[in-house]
Amino acid sequence: MSSAPSLARCSAALILTVLSGGSLRAEALALPFHPSPVPGGVAVVLLPGKASPRATYHGEPVLVRRSGQGWVAVVGIRLSAKPGVDHVEVEGREVPFTIKPKRYPEQRVQLKDSRKVTPDAEDEARIEKEQALIGPAWKARPEGSVPSLAFQRPVPGALTASFGMRRIFNGIPRSPHAGLDIRAPQGQPVRAPAAGTIVLTGDFFFSGKAVFIAHGEGVVSLLCHLSKITVTQGQTVKAGDLVGEVGMTGRASGPHLHWSLSLNDARVDPRLFL
Numbered sequence: 550m551s552s553a554p555s556l557a558r559c560s561a562a563l564i565l566t567v568l569s570g571g572s573l574r575a576e577a578l579a580l581p582f583h584p585s586p587v588p589g590g591v592a593v594v595l596l597p598g599k600a601s602p603r604a605t606y607h608g609e610p611v612l613v614r615r616s617g618q619g620w621v622a623v624v625g626i627r628l629s630a631k632p633g634v635d636h637v638e639v640e641g642r643e644v645p646f647t648i649k650p651k652r653y654p655e656q657r658v659q660l661k662d663s664r665k666v667t668p669d670a671e672d673e674a675r676i677e678k679e680q681a682l683i684g685p686a687w688k689a690r691p692e693g694s695v696p697s698l699a700f701q702r703p704v705p706g707a708l709t710a711s712f713g714m715r716r717i718f719n720g721i722p723r724s725p726h727a728g729l730d731i732r733a734p735q736g737q738p739v740r741a742p743a744a745g746t747i748v749l750t751g752d753f754f755f756s757g758k759a760v761f762i763a764h765g766e767g768v769v770s771l772l773c774h775l776s777k778i779t780v781t782q783g784q785t786v787k788a789g790d791l792v793g794e795v796g797m798t799g800r801a802s803g804p805h806l807h808w809s810l811s812l813n814d815a816r817v818d819p820r821l822f823l
Contacts, residue, residue: 580614580623581699582822587651589628589713589727589818594637594646596620602639609688609813611637612696612766623698625812628713628725653713653725672754679753686749686761687769687814694765700742700822701788703772704795704806706733712818727816728771728809735804737795739772741786742808742819750778756807757799760792771809774801 586592596602596619604611604622612623622637624646632650636643668676710730745764752758759773760780776796786792797804810819 581697585818585821586626586646587649588626588630588632589651589653589725589816590626591812591817591821592622592624592626592646592648594622594624594644596622596637596639596644597642598639604637604639604644606635606637606813609815610690610767611813612768623812625815625817627815628727651713653715654711655715668754676754679751682749682751683753683761686763687811688767689746689748689761689763689769690767691746691748691763691765694744694746694763696745696764696766696768697743697788698768698822700770700810700819701740702731702823703739703742703770703792703808704731704733704737706731706737706806708732709805712820728807729819731806731808733795733804733806735776735795735797737804737806738791739775739793739795739806741788741790741792742770742772742810744787745770745785747780747782747784747786747792750780750782753799755800757801758793758796759799762786762792767811767813769811771807771811773807773809774799774805776804 584591584593596604599619602613602620604613606624613620614623624637626648630648632648634645635648636645708729709732710726712726712729714726741762743764745762747760748763749761756773758775758778759771760778762770772792774796775793775798777794780786780792795804795806808819809816810822
């Protein structure tokens with residue numbers, strides 16, 4: 550086993566087991582987050598070779614970091630992923646890793662506005678237009694931006710809905726919860742969880758008033774249900790900069806902040822990076 554130098558804001562080396570060539574290999578890694586190779590989690594995969602490689606996962610470029618004398622891929626795993634062996638691709642070669650099973654709890658929510666549960670035809674047309682704007686924001690990669698992979702909470706407060714919950718609105722099952730909900734009063738300042746570029750702002754059907762921050766290399770935050778947005782598209786922000794205020798716009802049953810974090814266009818649990 551070998552140790553990589555410690556990175557900022559990392560208290561201890563994390564032990565990672567990597568499936569490679571049919572055998573298990575372990576390497577001590579110093580990373581400022583907690584790998585969790587489950588649906589909605591993050592896998593760290595040891596890559597072959599000593600030169601900086603370009604790796605992809607299901608066609609999406611993934612973040613690559615040096616570790617010791619080699620390189621690792623930091624891979625966001627979608628909530629829809631199936632447990633079992635998967636792989637990243639490096640220069641035409643498949644490098645396998647294992648996705649472990651995880652069961653998330655269920656959450657039942659009652660909303661007064663039934664259209665936020667079952668949109669009508671006009672709403673569906675609006676949602677389709679909004680998705681055409683939102684899709685590219687999740688894939689944004691501002692040139693020269695390098696994410697720290699160490700984040701801070703956008704607002705203080707208790708969690709009211711954890712990542713991955715299977716949500717049932719007004720008795721109707723809907724998509725799993727792809728972020729964290731943090732309870733906070735109306736008007737509470739919302740701050741950037743890390744440095745980045747504002748790549749999209751708007752008032753959307755489900756998300757309400759929302760801010761997308763691209764932190765670099767395919768790492769993107771969404772902060773939404775805001776009452777007020779205080780940044781503009783194209784603006785750069787530092788960790789802790791004001792980006793808006795807590796609200797309950799969009800599909801929300803009360804004032805709170807929803808924070809989604811995405812790697813390689815896969816929404817992952819933000820708590821892994823706190």
